[in-house]
Amino acid sequence: MGAGPAGSTTAKYCAHRGADVLVIDRRKEIGHPVQCGELLPHAKEMYSMFPRGIELEELFDIDHSTVDGESDTIEMISPRGRAYRIPFSSHVLNRRSFDKRLAKGAEEAGARVMTGTSLLSVDESGVAETTAGQIKAKVVVGADGPNSRTAREAGLERPRPSYPAIACRTDSTFGSEVRMFFGAAAPGGYAWVIPKDRGANIGVGYSQAMCSAKPTELLKAFASWLGVSVREEALGFVPLAGPSRRTTSGRFVLVGDAAGHTMASNGGGIPTAMIAGREAGRVIRRHLEEGAPLSDYELAWRAFMEGPLIRSHKTLRLAGYAFRNDALTGLAMAMLGRRGLDRAIRCRRLFL
Ligand SMILES: Cc1cc2nc3c(=O)[nH]c(=O)nc-3n(C[C@H](O)[C@H](O)[C@H](O)COP(=O)(O)OP(=O)(O)OC[C@H]3O[C@@H](n4cnc5c(N)ncnc54)[C@H](O)[C@@H]3O)c2cc1C
Structure with missing residues (x-):
């Protein structure tokens, strides 16, 4: 269920001669509307985040027609405007075509x-x-995002949808750095500018526990502060409560956002959905061909991703205390410094 990065990747890896693999998606057009900042780290950055023997080149061999830009720096900006520059290379996707390309695969x-x-x-x-x-x-895959109906039907825990995030397009141009703004613009999260070759993706993701404003209000305020007009706003939820405790039950398998496979300390979930999708697809294929248990998938994704995802969630919880207001956010960012912030983004332990 679901033709996002998780569902299409799972389907690609479990499809084989003799197997009837069907992906259904409620959207009329795959990848649209774009509820995403569209940032996808390069494989080398993913290796620095998920270091345990995982092979990523083939998975992240991205079709260039689905890329709208490249960036090699993330600037994390404190409420008072202090910028911490982190070298970090990423593709800026066109998710509308990226998701279609994955489904085509x-x-x-x-x-x-x-x-x-x-x-x-x-x-x-x-x-x-x-x-x-x-x-x-025979096997039902829940790759239907954070509000997974499949998870609910299977009696599995659903990720708590506590972090709304809203993204949109602007035609205004910016430099090539990705910029993340912390503080009142996005309490408990960040507001972003992700430049494309033409225009940019801008947006806001925040904690509902720390802010009662509507996502559209925060986005409007941020856009007005940037001095840009926006279009194609799309709201979604990012599941940031850490990975689900169980992702298989009977014939059910959960993948991607449906399984809480999101990196809580940076909000990214595309690469983890694809990594988990490949593991799910391979296990399902072995299950259908040789009778391997579906629970092997649980072991497979946890071997690669569980540690970094749990650390990333711990960082977000710490941020919930330390980033309570602008003054504390500025102080916490200064204490962490560029290195600490770099570690946070890469799902590493904050302190050695
Ligand atoms: C505003 C915003 C910005 C983000 N920015 C980034 C970013 O820059 N980089 C990054 O890595 N991640 C980002 N994320 C997170 C990222 O979008 C997700 O982690 C990623 O899409 C997860 O992929 P998925 O396949 O698990 O789920 P999805 O991409 O959500 O796909 C789920 C699919 O299931 C379908 N579906 C849902 N319910 C049903 C149903 N009942 N029946 C049939 N189909 C159904 C949906 O239509 C959808 O196509 C962002 C999220 C949001 C909301």
Whole structure:
């Protein structure tokens, strides 16, 4: 269920001759609207975050037609305007075409993709009711994002949707640095400017526990402070409560945002959704071909990602205390300094 990065990657890796792999997505157009900042770290940065024997080149061999720009620096900016420059190379995606490209990859591998089709319910025998009728599946993959209906139907924990984030396009141009603004612009999170070759993606992600304003109000205030006009706003939720305790049950497998596979200290979830998707796809394929248990997936993604994701979540929890207001945020950023902030972004321990 779901043709985002998690679902399409899972489908690509489990599709093989003889297997009938179907991806359904409720969106009419895959990848649209774009509820995303569209930043995807280069593989070398991912290696610095997930260092345990993972092979990423093939997964992050990105089709250049889906890239709208490149950046080699992140500037983290304190409420008083002090900038901490972190060398960090990333693609700036065009997610509308990126997600379509991933879905095409799944189709090329043999999967079928059905858009405009919502999952309504699914029972433990794998019978799913959808808006296009009943579908029966041996394995049901929940790659349906933070409000995963699949997780709920499977009786698995759903990530808590406590961090709203809103992104939009502006035609205004900026330098090539990604900029993250901390403080009142986005309490408990950050506001961003992610420059593209033409225009930029700007947005705000914040903690509802620390701010009762509506996402659109914060975005409007941020855009007005930047002096830009915006279009194509799209709101989503980022699951930042750490990875789910269980991601398999019976014939159900959860991947990506549906499994809490988001890096809480930077808000990114595209690469982790793809890494987990590949592991899920490989295990499902072995399950169908050789009867391997689906719970192998639990072991596989945890071996690569659990440590960094848990550390990243701890950092976010610390930030919840230390970034309570502008003065404390500035102080905490000064104490961490460029190195500490670099470690936070890379899901590492803050203090050695
Ligand atoms: C505003 C914002 C900015 C972000 N910026 C970044 C960023 O710059 N970099 C980064 O790495 N991450 C970012 N993220 C996080 C990133 O977008 C997600 O982590 C990533 O998309 C997870 O991929 P996924 O495949 O698990 O879920 P999704 O991409 O959410 O895909 C889930 C799919 O499931 C479909 N679906 C949902 N329910 C159903 C249903 N009942 N039936 C059928 N289909 C269903 C949806 O239509 C959707 O296509 C951002 C998130 C937000 C909200």
